[in-house]
Amino acid sequence: MRIKAAVLEEFGAPLEVQEVELAEPAAGEVLVRLIACGVCHTDLYTASGADPSGYAPTVLGHEGAGVVEAVGDGVSSVAVGDHVVTLFSPQCRECEHCLDPRTNLCLAIREQQNQGFLPDGTTRLSRDGEPLRHFMGTSTFAEYTVMPEIALARITPEAPLEGACLFACGLTTGLGAAMNTAKVEPGSTCVVFGAGMVGLGAVAGCRLQRAERIVCVDLSQDRLELARGQGATDVLSGGLDAVQQILELTGGFGADYTFEATGKVAVMRQAVEAARIGWGLATVCGVAGKGETLDVVPRFLITGRRVAGSSFGGVKGRDQVPKLVERWLEGDIDVEPFISHRLTLDEVNRGFDLMERQDGIRSVIELSA
Numbered sequence: 393m394r395i396k397a398a399v400l401e402e403f404g405a406p407l408e409v410q411e412v413e414l415a416e417p418a419a420g421e422v423l424v425r426l427i428a429c430g431v432c433h434t435d436l437y438t439a440s441g442a443d444p445s446g447y448a449p450t451v452l453g454h455e456g457a458g459v460v461e462a463v464g465d466g467v468s469s470v471a472v473g474d475h476v477v478t479l480f481s482p483q484c485r486e487c488e489h490c491l492d493p494r495t496n497l498c499l500a501i502r503e504q505q506n507q508g509f510l511p512d513g514t515t516r517l518s519r520d521g522e523p524l525r526h527f528m529g530t531s532t533f534a535e536y537t538v539m540p541e542i543a544l545a546r547i548t549p550e551a552p553l554e555g556a557c558l559f560a561c562g563l564t565t566g567l568g569a570a571m572n573t574a575k576v577e578p579g580s581t582c583v584v585f586g587a588g589m590v591g592l593g594a595v596a597g598c599r600l601q602r603a604e605r606i607v608c609v610d611l612s613q614d615r616l617e618l619a620r621g622q623g624a625t626d627v628l629s630g631g632l633d634a635v636q637q638i639l640e641l642t643g644g645f646g647a648d649y650t651f652e653a654t655g656k657v658a659v660m661r662q663a664v665e666a667a668r669i670g671w672g673l674a675t676v677c678g679v680a681g682k683g684e685t686l687d688v689v690p691r692f693l694i695t696g697r698r699v700a701g702s703s704f705g706g707v708k709g710r711d712q713v714p715k716l717v718e719r720w721l722e723g724d725i726d727v728e729p730f731i732s733h734r735l736t737l738d739e740v741n742r743g744f745d746l747m748e749r750q751d752g753i754r755s756v757i758e759l760s761a
């Protein structure tokens with residue numbers, strides 16, 4: 393079928409919305425009609441050429457939600473008409489990592505996915521007879537996509553898909569960092585550095601875990617206001633004295649749990665230093681620039697602080713994303729404040745401009761034409 397999609401033709405150039413070919417789903421694959429898709433930093437990172445593993449041409453987008461239109465042979469966990477959230481982090485439920493509760497890094501299709509192929513090493517996307525590579529196994533800046541069954545989370549049809557798409561990446565990353573990776577305990581003190589989509593999700597996750605005190609640190613007052621709406625009890629302006637300010641707020645000890653959601657290695661270091669002596673856990677969510685490293689004075693670790701990293705919040709997507717979506721519908725998570733702009737697919741580059749200007753938290757592309 394012919395579909396409209398936003399193609400990254402060349403690094404550093406605007407995406408070009410055009411018609412491309414999408415083949416039928418093969419065995420184990422699913423055709424999804426996309427309804428909504430968030431615009432995330434990772435799309436921009438790849439489009440800019442900064443990502444060393446990036447490739448072009450490709451159809452970008454990875455924060456999708458939509459409806460199953462057709463299924464390939466052997467697909468049993470989703471059916472036509474089901475509502476789904478796309479997962480750049482799949483869950484095969486069979487590999488060594490899927491069977492282990494300690495990680496969500498499914499091993500099943502990593503290599504092919506990283507190279508832009510579906511699990512059988514080919515693409516369903518093409519243009520003028522030439523294969524066109526998929527992006528993050530998702531390619532959701534498009535009217536339709538074909539994805540492996542193991543990379544789709546089936547959610548309740550009651551969830552509006554414009555909000556559900558945010559659970560495909562940033563929001564789940566933040567929620568999961570607090571709920572899965574750190575496993576914040578009730579009554580604890582938490583600090584979240586960064587109040588973008590990931591940091592705000594972490595604030596909400598700390599609240600859901602019944603943290604007593606949640607301090608959010610950012611440079612933007614508008615974003616700190618949003619953090620209050622998600623449950624932050626204190627807000628601080630970030631900067632060189634952030635650690636000192638946190639120590640003062642916590643009787644000189646530091647916080648039980650700290651979270652970094654800025655992508656800056658200097659802030660990651662602050663997250664370690666603001667964690668409590670004895671048992672504080674710093675969870676790193678941000679993606680640092682190429683070649684950057686995290687500097688930690690070992691004394692901080694010897695005296696009991698720990699550092700963890702979190703990819704997609706440690707969330708096993710097919711099992712846990714539907715449950716997080718349920719909690720949204722139950723009123724535990726407030727998604728609406730994250731949707732700052734609603735765009736058409738033709739306006740995708742405006743989504744990048746808004747993100748670069750830090751205008752709003754998320755632009756959502758609505759595809760239901």
Ligand SMILES: NC(=O)c1ccc[n+]([C@@H]2O[C@H](COP(=O)([O-])OP(=O)(O)OC[C@H]3O[C@@H](n4cnc5c(N)ncnc54)[C@H](O)[C@@H]3O)[C@@H](O)[C@H]2O)c1
Pocket residue numbers: 433434561562565585586587588589590591609610611612615630631653654655656659676677678679680702703704705
């Ligand atoms: N681990 C994962 O699976 C995963 C998934 C999605 C995104 N990410 C990464 O998480 C990070 C955050 O993503 P986002 O979408 O929320 O980004 P964002 O740019 O919207 O938010 C980052 C926030 O950090 C704030 N900030 C910058 N410098 C600061 C400082 N010195 N102190 C305090 N705050 C500061 C900014 O004001 C901004 O509000 C990015 O690095 C992104 O690549 C990781």
Ligand SMILES: [Zn+2]
Pocket residue numbers: 432433434435454455561562
């Ligand atoms: Zn993302």
Ligand SMILES: [Zn+2]
Pocket residue numbers: 482483484485486487488489490497498499500
């Ligand atoms: Zn697996």
